[in-house]
Amino acid sequence: MSELEKEIVDSAEVKESKNFIEQIIDKDLAEGVYDTVHTRFPPEPNGYLHIGHAKSILLNYGLAQKYNGKFNLRFDDTNPTKEKSEFVESIKADVKWLGADWEDRLFFASNYFDQMYEAAVKLIKKGKAYVSDLSAEQIREYRGSLTEPGKEDPGSVRSVEENLALFEDMKAGRYEDGSKVLRARIDMASPNINMRDPVIYRVAHMSHQNTGDKWCIYPMYDFAHPIEDAIEGVTHSICTLEFEDHRPLYDWVVRELEYPHPPKQIEFAKLYLTNVVTGKRYIKKLVEQGIVDGWDDPRLVSIAALRRRGFTPESIKKFVELCGISKAQSSADYAMLEYCIREDLKTKAPRMMAILDPVKLVIDNYPEGQTEMLPVVNNPENEELGSREVPFGKELYIERDDFMEEPPKKYFRMFPGNEVRLMNAYFVKCTGCVKDENGKVVEVHGTYDPESRGGNSPDGRKVKGTIHWVSAAESVKAQVRLYENIIDEEKGVYNEDGSLNLNPNSLTTLTECRLEPAFAKAQAYDRFQFVRQGFFCVDCKDTKPGELVFNRIVSLKSSYVLPK
Ligand code: ATP
Ligand code: MG
Numbered sequence: 001m002s003e004l005e006k007e008i009v010d011s012a013e014v015k016e017s018k019n020f021i022e023q024i025i026d027k028d029l030a031e032g033v034y035d036t037v038h039t040r041f042p043p044e045p046n047g048y049l050h051i052g053h054a055k056s057i058l059l060n061y062g063l064a065q066k067y068n069g070k071f072n073l074r075f076d077d078t079n080p081t082k083e084k085s086e087f088v089e090s091i092k093a094d095v096k097w098l099g100a101d102w103e104d105r106l107f108f109a110s111n112y113f114d115q116m117y118e119a120a121v122k123l124i125k126k127g128k129a130y131v132s133d134l135s136a137e138q139i140r141e142y143r144g145s146l147t148e149p150g151k152e153d154p155g156s157v158r159s160v161e162e163n164l165a166l167f168e169d170m171k172a173g174r175y176e177d178g179s180k181v182l183r184a185r186i187d188m189a190s191p192n193i194n195m196r197d198p199v200i201y202r203v204a205h206m207s208h209q210n211t212g213d214k215w216c217i218y219p220m221y222d223f224a225h226p227i228e229d230a231i232e233g234v235t236h237s238i239c240t241l242e243f244e245d246h247r248p249l250y251d252w253v254v255r256e257l258e259y260p261h262p263p264k265q266i267e268f269a270k271l272y273l274t275n276v277v278t279g280k281r282y283i284k285k286l287v288e289q290g291i292v293d294g295w296d297d298p299r300l301v302s303i304a305a306l307r308r309r310g311f312t313p314e315s316i317k318k319f320v321e322l323c324g325i326s327k328a329q330s331s332a333d334y335a336m337l338e339y340c341i342r343e344d345l346k347t348k349a350p351r352m353m354a355i356l357d358p359v360k361l362v363i364d365n366y367p368e369g370q371t372e373m374l375p376v377v378n379n380p381e382n383e384e385l386g387s388r389e390v391p392f393g394k395e396l397y398i399e400r401d402d403f404m405e406e407p408p409k410k411y412f413r414m415f416p417g418n419e420v421r422l423m424n425a426y427f428v429k430c431t432g433c434v435k436d437e438n439g440k441v442v443e444v445h446g447t448y449d450p451e452s453r454g455g456n457s458p459d460g461r462k463v464k465g466t467i468h469w470v471s472a473a474e475s476v477k478a479q480v481r482l483y484e485n486i487i488d489e490e491k492g493v494y495n496e497d498g499s500l501n502l503n504p505n506s507l508t509t510l511t512e513c514r515l516e517p518a519f520a521k522a523q524a525y526d527r528f529q530f531v532r533q534g535f536f537c538v539d540c541k542d543t544k545p546g547e548l549v550f551n552r553i554v555s556l557k558s559s560y561v562l563p564k
Helices: 003-014 020-030 051-066 085-097 109-125 136-142 160-172 221-232 241-256 280-288 303-309 313-323 334-348 450-455 517-521
Strands: 038-041 070-075 106-108 129-132 181-184 199-203 217-219 236-240 264-268 271-273 330-332 358-363 371-377 387-393 395-399 419-422 427-435 441-448 476-483 507-515 527-530 534-538 548-555
Touching: 020 051, 020 236, 020 264, 038 051, 038 221, 038 236, 051 070, 051 085, 051 236, 051 271, 051 303, 051 313, 070 085, 070 109, 070 221, 085 303, 106 109, 109 129, 109 160, 109 181, 109 199, 109 217, 109 221, 129 160, 160 199, 181 241, 199 221, 217 221, 221 236, 221 241, 236 241, 241 264, 303 548, 313 330, 313 334, 330 334, 334 527, 334 534, 334 548, 358 507, 387 395, 387 517, 419 450, 476 517
Parallel strands: 038 070, 070 106, 236 264, 271 330, 358 441, 476 548
Antiparallel strands: 129 181, 181 199, 199 217, 358 395, 371 387, 419 427, 427 441, 476 507, 527 534, 534 548
């Protein structure tokens, strides 16, 4: 077991105890604060979801399941500038793929604009909100600082009637963008700056993708979000740590609006991946500059990209579980995600032979024109996957680096005079090679031992190397893509000139790969272990009939150890 694996096993054992959110929920249920658990995932439709969002989705959905409660998918589309329906569709597809079932509880926050408006009116009537004439810059000035209290807004002395009339006029479109806002009346001297009369509504003459031109005032996030939760009957509103300082405002909103069963906000630490860019901002840049092939480019860690690359929902779930839920900011190792997909595919994926960088091997003593079918088990660790027959003939392809004319010490693969096992086939003794005028090896030659069929030693003699192969005549051609991180966050996202610091080796495309014929039936998203190489998935976008394209999901732990 590697260090990483040990760590993972240890943390999995510790993890049996309940996380802090479950402890809060248990207490709430025991004390009768709530009699049910209702969670939600509230994405803003302004980009594709990434691995961090997967954590939030699986956490919220998992809690609803565990406590026999409900889970909502709610688009937080209160901001009219950025939302796009492309993002709504992609988010739905991603949440569904992860297995989080919102059933009939799909909501859009923009459908609550009427209720939010009424809520603002209610606050005005209670004397808890007022219309301000200050500009954004003045509001910032008046707000004070961590060491100085804020100053009262001149608008705060307005009467309820005046505020109601002005707010109505804001809604009616009588004011320019930025000329008036509605502020909550809380405490300009609060040590928490979020509580210093926060803006709750602003004027913005913008069309909204759902409500069109009905509104020219829009609610601010901190006001809208608790209302959305309360309307839907959410009990535990789980968000990330940056909202911790906003919680008093969340509580203030649900209290002042007198909801009978107010939801409560709980924060946990965001999931970050070491050396991997997750932020929407960077990914958007990569997409817009055409550096990657869309939001689902397999080098990204958007959920769509992970799916396209070949990750399974189970592997992501396992990864998120191993990361655990906590309040401490930390970064998970990408190697852990790789561990999870290897573990998941180890028994699920058939193991087949694929030559990524082929060179021909000619078996000189094998009968000309003959092909025989050799039986091969699809996955020695999972009998259910059955077996197949693989054609063997005089001309094969092997990996170029499985032959060396002048090998270093401890090289046990093909070199003149050495005998190796062709996996599941025969012992073959290398006799030499043919080179072109540039000295490049174009053919390797050898002789086989007919008594060693199946790769078994006929007389107890041993070979140290086992290599894989495909039949030259019957192999299928394919393109295979190998990936590395596109941006290493640790090495810096930007260069000195402000451009993105890209890894030039993030994509390697191999176009001459040769695969055993069983691959011809492969479909988009099918996953395989290429023996001795790693796990690969059929690319859903670029594969066409007769033109297979594979993405490497992950390499094997150490690439030249025979999978047992
Ligand atoms: P980003 O800026 O990384 O794209 P975001 O917070 O702007 O993320 P939202 O659509 O607002 O994206 O987030 C939807 C939900 O996902 C929120 O509840 C948010 O807290 C949660 N979330 C976002 N990023 C992460 C993360 N890295 N780890 C865990 N949860 C996250
Ligand atoms: Mg956001």
